[in-house]
Amino acid sequence: MIRVSIDPAPIELALELAALEARGAGGVASFTGVVRGDGGVTALELEHYLGMTEDALCTLAEAAMARWSLFGVTILHRVGRMGAGERIVFIGTAAAHRREALDACAYLIDRLKTDAPFWKREWRGDSATWVEPRSSDAEAAERWQA
Amino acid sequence: MDLLYFAWxxxxxxxGHETVDPPEAVRDVADLVxxxxxxxxxxxxxxxxxxxxxxxxxxxxVPLDAPLGDAREVALFPPVTGG
Structure with missing residues (x-):
């Protein structure tokens, strides 16, 4: 079962983990991305390509389901403006055993960074700068090319 | 052809959006740019x-050398930075 959502609303971690546990799998792995407040960042703003983003995330989830034996995949990404310390992204995977759940979770967050049309803007008080991609993100995604 | 632009x-x-009718010589994304x-x-x-x-x-x-073909919607944007 795949659950994908792109939403300005906060991510309810306990609910999402409980839903994955209820899939009846032996193990649940998750990754939560949180807005870092370092470098004077007061808020983060997320723009996305409405229409394409959901398809891109579903494609990633389907690729993970095809590659590993999974009971469930959840990909949640917030959009709009959020403050330091708030959750921005959640990836959850449920599988019979830890290795599949952990590997699929790592795959999904690595690929999401390069394969989904989101753009981040950092706010420091009243000034904003668009975030540049890191080359390490592309390398992390490459690692999963089978 | 609908054009979409994102971020900077x-x-x-x-x-963020405009509709254009490029000349025939515009064959791929790089030509369009x-x-x-x-x-x-x-x-x-x-x-x-x-x-x-x-x-x-x-x-x-798509890469920038991708042919436009019968494209209805083309989007141009910086490298993505989600997650």
Whole structure:
């Protein structure tokens, strides 16, 4: 079962983990991305390509389901403006055993960074700068090319 | 053809969406970028350095040398930074 959502609303971690546990799998792995407040960042703003983003995330989830034996995949990404310390992204995977759940979770967050049309803007008080991609993100995604 | 711009490309162009009818000589995304750059100073600023641009045709990522074919929607944007 795949659950994908792109939403300005906060991510309810306990609910999402409980839903994955209820899939009846032996193990649940998750990754939560949180807005870092370092470098004077007061808020983060997320723009996305409405229409394409959901398809891109579903494609990633389907690729993970095809590659590993999974009971469930959840990909949640917030959009709009959020403050330091708030959750921005959640990836959850449920599988019979830890290795599949952990590997699929790592795959999904690595690929999401390069394969989904989101753009981040950092706010420091009243000034904003668009975030540049890191080359390490592309390398992390490459690692999963089978 | 519908054009969409995102992030700083959108800001520099000044709009997030426009409809254009490129001439026949515009065959691939790179041709389109060069042609669009002549439309306004904002377009020129946004599209000056194609190495900083990424593209999608009909909501699929494509390289800049991808042919436009029967594209209905073309999006131009910086490298993605989600997650």
């Amino acid at each position: 490309v959108r800001e520099a162009v000044g709009v 060069r042609w669009l750059a002549t439309r306004s100073p904002g377009h020129a600023a946004a599209l000056a350095d194609p190495a900083r641009l990424r593209a999608a045709i009909d909501q699929r990522f």
